[in-house]
Amino acid sequence: MQDLYPSRQDKPEEFISRPDPVVFGEGQPTGEHSLTPDQVDFYDKNGFIVLEGLLSDRVEALAQEVSRIGRENPDALEVFTEPDSQQLRSIFDLPKFSPMIADLSRDPRFLDVATQLLGGDVYLHQSRVNIKPAHSGRSFPWHSDFETWHVEDGLPRCRTLTGWVMLTENTAYNGPLFVIPGSQRTYVSCEGLTPDENYRQSLRRQEYGSPSLSAIEALAKESGIVGVYGKPGTVVFHEGNIMHGSPDNISPWPRTNLFFVYNSVENAPVKPYGAAKKRPTFLANPDTTPLKRNDA
Amino acid sequence: MQDLYPSRQDKPEEFISRPDPVVFGEGQPTGEHSLTPDQVDFYDKNGFIVLEGLLSDRVEALAQEVSRIGRENPDALEVFTEPDSQQLRSIFDLPKFSPMIADLSRDPRFLDVATQLLGGDVYLHQSRVNIKPAHSGRSFPWHSDFETWHVEDGLPRCRTLTGWVMLTENTAYNGPLFVIPGSQRTYVSCEGLTPDENYRQSLRRQEYGSPSLSAIEALAKESGIVGVYGKPGTVVFHEGNIMHGSPDNISPWPRTNLFFVYNSVENAPVKPYGAAKKRPTFLANPDTTPLKRNDA
Numbered sequence: 001m002q003d004l005y006p007s008r009q010d011k012p013e014e015f016i017s018r019p020d021p022v023v024f025g026e027g028q029p030t031g032e033h034s035l036t037p038d039q040v041d042f043y044d045k046n047g048f049i050v051l052e053g054l055l056s057d058r059v060e061a062l063a064q065e066v067s068r069i070g071r072e073n074p075d076a077l078e079v080f081t082e083p084d085s086q087q088l089r090s091i092f093d094l095p096k097f098s099p100m101i102a103d104l105s106r107d108p109r110f111l112d113v114a115t116q117l118l119g120g121d122v123y124l125h126q127s128r129v130n131i132k133p134a135h136s137g138r139s140f141p142w143h144s145d146f147e148t149w150h151v152e153d154g155l156p157r158c159r160t161l162t163g164w165v166m167l168t169e170n171t172a173y174n175g176p177l178f179v180i181p182g183s184q185r186t187y188v189s190c191e192g193l194t195p196d197e198n199y200r201q202s203l204r205r206q207e208y209g210s211p212s213l214s215a216i217e218a219l220a221k222e223s224g225i226v227g228v229y230g231k232p233g234t235v236v237f238h239e240g241n242i243m244h245g246s247p248d249n250i251s252p253w254p255r256t257n258l259f260f261v262y263n264s265v266e267n268a269p270v271k272p273y274g275a276a277k278k279r280p281t282f283l284a285n286p287d288t289t290p291l292k293r294n295d296a
Numbered sequence: 297m298q299d300l301y302p303s304r305q306d307k308p309e310e311f312i313s314r315p316d317p318v319v320f321g322e323g324q325p326t327g328e329h330s331l332t333p334d335q336v337d338f339y340d341k342n343g344f345i346v347l348e349g350l351l352s353d354r355v356e357a358l359a360q361e362v363s364r365i366g367r368e369n370p371d372a373l374e375v376f377t378e379p380d381s382q383q384l385r386s387i388f389d390l391p392k393f394s395p396m397i398a399d400l401s402r403d404p405r406f407l408d409v410a411t412q413l414l415g416g417d418v419y420l421h422q423s424r425v426n427i428k429p430a431h432s433g434r435s436f437p438w439h440s441d442f443e444t445w446h447v448e449d450g451l452p453r454c455r456t457l458t459g460w461v462m463l464t465e466n467t468a469y470n471g472p473l474f475v476i477p478g479s480q481r482t483y484v485s486c487e488g489l490t491p492d493e494n495y496r497q498s499l500r501r502q503e504y505g506s507p508s509l510s511a512i513e514a515l516a517k518e519s520g521i522v523g524v525y526g527k528p529g530t531v532v533f534h535e536g537n538i539m540h541g542s543p544d545n546i547s548p549w550p551r552t553n554l555f556f557v558y559n560s561v562e563n564a565p566v567k568p569y570g571a572a573k574k575r576p577t578f579l580a581n582p583d584t585t586p587l588k589r590n591d592a
Contacts, residue, residue, distance in 0.1 A: 247435075
């Protein structure tokens, strides 16, 4: 298949104007929790949207469930702890461990938006919870998620987004997500090549697929940087190619977020475009069965 | 002399309620640029105050002057560059290199406030410019400046403040100063002992005199954390004991600030309270001659 988003092909960095739309199927509503036309326009223009407190009713149960999964599965491949302690850092493939979280991934408050923006049925390409610990949580450099999902997982087109919920408050002080509004329209073809089993390193700190300082400067020149803040239960949707990063967390408060990556079923993964073999299934789900609303 | 602010005495961390006032001499105005009574009250309560754009007329000349000093004195003891490049990081004892900056330290916009809040004549204990570079500027852990000035430089009482000017915009995104309002009232007596020539390490990353996570949590519980943001030319005064830190700078914009540390002439340094010998004079000025307004 033709590579519309070449990256890490051992060539100089370049900007590629995105050949795919940001909103597919003209953003027709697919359910009562779909976005309003104004919200769709905002997402189309900026590449993200924040829905304050949308899932505040679920925060307490979800936080307990995340702790339970970590406690009961300390040795699972999907569970990552801090190098120097048993403190939980990330858990991947959450539906495998939790009917409650599997159910949440099909909640209309997520699914009515994902199907609306991606123009039809979707499945879960990846899910994870990230805990950026108080006082010492490390920064994450600028990157496009889609760049990795294309190069390392073989998603052909940019028809994918992340819907996520804040389980603790996200403030300017605890290592929040910074996004560059509008950057979803520009694909940065990165330098270098992908090492074998890059994910073992990149889950700790991404080195490949991270653009140069001058690329970030050029992207941010137009509309600057925006911090994504909110109370627990706030839901955010961000487009697969939006450029984002996060500073370290020096505050006394952890930052915990739960992410669902939705991909169009019409965008099923093929052979990776820049890696010898695919990443493990807990990072890149091969099962593209459409998700049904949990009240269907 | 009795040690009213013991720290790094190889004892457990403890909170000491500050025996000194925050505002000395009841904050009587000392010149036409002194703060208003409301501003003095704000500073007394919060430990800092932000004066938006107060020196915006001086930013361009100062930025050029800082570049000139770095360029003309690459090997000076007071000039620090990045470990892996010749990029300027810090310059100390600026008046030594620059009549323009010596003059600025006596500008009534600084001096009328410093003499007002410290209740009389002041001198410059330290001056510096810090450049937190774009993309990779490192975080600085929570600390009280006064704790170091007391333990390592021998300032007996907490009768000192920093007045500083932003030479680039300080935003939530480029590693700004975070302060804990009200924390200036509590002195954190830190664990450990001070190694010899600690400053060689602590200018890069402070390890001694940095409180525990639980201490920061307790201090921030009441009034949280506030980020100090402003356009170039914004002037900030912060009290010597306010707890502060800063995250890393992942943005494409450097953060450059120029600091003057004013100490009361009645608070001249004595033998350090927790170090074998004093730090070099470029970090701790022994000349306590009162500063006169540059228009006097």
